[in-house]
Amino acid sequence: MVINQQEEKATTTASPHPEVTKLRELVYELKIEQVMTQQVITVSPDDSMRHLKEVLRLNRISGAPVVHDGGLAGIISIEDLIRALEAGKIDVKVGEKMTTEVQTVFADESIIQAVNKFARLGFGRLPVVDRQGKLVGMLTQGDVVRGLLRQLEMEYHEEEIHHYRASHIFEDIVSDQTGLILRYKVKAQDFVRCGEAASKLKRALERLGAKPTAVRRVAIASYEAETNLVIHTTKGGELIAEIQPQKIRIVSVDSGPGIPDIEKALQPGYSTAPEWIREMGFGAGMGLNNIQTCADEMHLNSKVNVGTRLEIFINL
Amino acid sequence: MTLAEVLSIIEGKPISADLDLSRKVSMACGADLMSDVLAFTHAGTLLMTGLTNPQVVRTAEMAGIVAIVFVRGKLPPPETIALAQDKDIPLLASKYTMYETCGRLYQTGLPSCGLFRLTADSWSEGSASSSNPPA
Structure with missing residues (x-):
């Protein structure tokens, strides 16, 4: 209803920003x-x-x-x-x-x-x-x-394909619990490519038609998790996202070195990141806090010399 | 505020090729700590920073930053420019310091992202189109 009213308003009054x-x-x-x-x-x-x-x-x-x-x-x-x-x-x-x-x-x-x-x-x-x-x-x-019609038709067609490809997937594929699983391998110390997994996940959610605010929370949380894998792990790790119609579950797993004191690690500003990471604008001890802020639910488990598992849920 | 207006206020230069100067920013933030950018900015922000590595662009992508201004006349390395091109995030350069670049913009009324009363992040279906960002 609200939207209708606005549309009416937009057509009856001369808006300073005419709709293009x-x-x-x-x-x-x-x-x-x-x-x-x-x-x-x-x-x-x-x-x-x-x-x-x-x-x-x-x-x-x-x-x-x-x-x-x-x-x-x-x-x-x-x-x-x-x-x-x-x-x-x-x-x-x-x-x-x-x-x-x-x-x-x-x-x-x-x-x-x-x-x-x-x-x-x-x-x-x-x-x-x-x-x-x-x-x-x-x-x-x-x-x-003719040129305008041709172009409009082309763009309409593209939009149709685009729309079909992604956003209807949860309506088209029916099960008692449908989920889409995306796995991303993250290499340790590879700062050049750090962020690619989060970027791809963000794009996937956009394609699925998720709300921009939810997409942003997922992007930030997964980027921080990916950054942690790059900075802190010895052998890298994996980001696994399970997208469901109403929520997304993101799991970050690695095989070490593990966090000795989880409580400390969760304190804002506490960081064990090396100097070269800090020079790049990271490692300020805000990563896990940022993830916590973005997530609706977060679980962190870690064992020294075994590995760390971070699991978060974000409602879409 | 459009990017064209931003450029004229900070007497800056575009770094990206084929820059769309009609894009709009509704607030701004100055930071060298990318975690802070991720924590405190909102979609629609203009970022001022002294860092030039590609992770700045990644951060901007995740946080929904509209454009990045590099302060103190720093120019980013080619890999940063390439990534920004790829992610469609305009890069601008300011010869002024962080303090002065921010100050010039703040003086014209561009709000800080910390004080910006958020519309974009509290988007619900109906209210999104009704909220006008401050001029």
Whole structure:
């Protein structure tokens, strides 16, 4: 209900931050070269208006750019042809009847530039040139509409696939207790790659459509756990995440050296991290506290020379 | 506040290529201790730091940091820039010290993440879109 009210409000009052629709975004995003017609039918200024008539008729077009020596010399339309016919000047050259001050758009401009020009000038088509002035295509309002529709369709399709791939998994695969298990091996002392496991887990949850706040808590907790494996273990360890529809269980296990005094380790600021770790901004003795803050439930067990097992639950 | 405004206030420079300067930050934090960043920041934060290793980018990714400003004219190593590119986190540089960079931004009204009355982190379905971050 609240959302509905807001939507209504947004449409009735002029908001200082107007909502940017997908279509509006695309008008700025798409480039003219992506939607223009590349095969352009051209005429030469030395062609006769009679020749032009045939070109227009055979190709079912209502105008053509006039190209001379590779450059755009002008534009000629069916209206120019009709005027020439009325005046009985069907055999004069295109060069005499064409419009020489041609409005063009650049291929690498956004289509918003073309849309504005169409609206302002009322033309049916605009020649597209590159930055050197060479004719590279033609653009009609139809091209713009077709280009936008094609892009929208493509993005819609992608979204459909994307949506299907992940977020419905718990509805599609039914059991009494469905869980998705992701395992990540974490190497000891490998600080360069530290964070990759947490990053992948974060992305997985996003793909599954979890709430941003829950994703953030999982990301921070698993990152701290991963960092602990990298900093403190002798042989690395493993991060195991079991994702269920309502909650996630993350287990971090390693095979040593183990924590001699768990109570001390849980004190904020207590750290056994070496100097080089501290120089990187870690090892301040806040890791386990951060994990505890993010988790809804946390269990820590450790035995010296055997290993450590940290288990946390976060409600999704 | 947009990243473009941030850059003009701190007289900074973009480090990342093809930076989207229209992205918005709603609060800021200055820290060299990444655990503090993870503990005290909220999604939508601008991070000022003197550390330049790739773990800063990792931390930003996990904490939902919008962009990172490296202070004192420090430039990050290529691996940090590459990781930021990969994670789509803009990097900026400030020639000023941490204190002055933060001070300049604070003076214009960009709140500290500690005092920011949190909307993003207390997201519930209905309230999320109604809360406006302070200007």
